[in-house]
Amino acid sequence: MIRDTIKQTQIDAMKGGDKERLAAVRLILAKLKDRDIELRTASQKPEDDALVIETLQKMAKQRRESITMYVDGGREELAEQERKELKVIEEFLPRQMSQEETCAAIEAIKTELGAQSVKDMGRVMAELKARHGTVLDMSAASRLVKESLS
Structure with a gap:
């Protein structure tokens, strides 16, 4: 399951002292927890991997939009931070169609x-x-x- 891979990545980042990667993985896990809370009252719950992929896709889309806005606004340092987060998010997504x-x-x-x-x-x-x-x-x-x- 993708969720297990993400949790293992968090542990590896903590052990390796990779603070930027750890921060990005924690963002992902926090967003997944939010989605889990939203779905507590739902009558129909999607399969876990589908839920994780959907959440990651939304996060990736948000990052891409932010990068564009930051670059247009001349805020390259913020765009670079978003690029780093996007790179971590994309690691967990299945290969996208060309x-x-x-x-x-x-x-x-x-x-x-x-x-x-x-x-x-x-x-x-x-x-x-x-x-x-x-x-x-x-x-x-x-x-x-x-x-x-x-």
């Missing part, structure tokens, strides 16, 4: 659903997320789906 693989998946789904215009974008995105959500950057995929349906 742009070519994403385009191939989009084309297959378009053909299967008979999607031809931007009106069909919602159906294509829903199917894409259902099939490949854990290994796909959905914001990049959204852009690619829109381009292919235009």
Whole structure:
């Protein structure tokens, strides 16, 4: 399980004295604990690895957005801190699909659903997320789906 790997990484970082890595791993564990608390009252709980991957993807997206804002604002030192955290977060994510693989998946789904215009974008995105959500950057995929349906 991914959660166990993250906890082991925390222990290794503590033993190795790697303070930056330890801080990033603690951020991940804190976010996972928040998600666990949110789901206590949920009637349907997702499988643990899916929950962890979803949480990590959200954290990675937040870091990428922050990096862009910091670079645009001339705050390179803050952007560098976000890059370090992003690197640690990405270690626990499954390998993401390449742009070519994403385009191939989009084309297959378009053909299967008979999607031809931007009106069909919602159906294509829903199917894409259902099939490949854990290994796909959905914001990049959204852009690619829109381009292919235009």
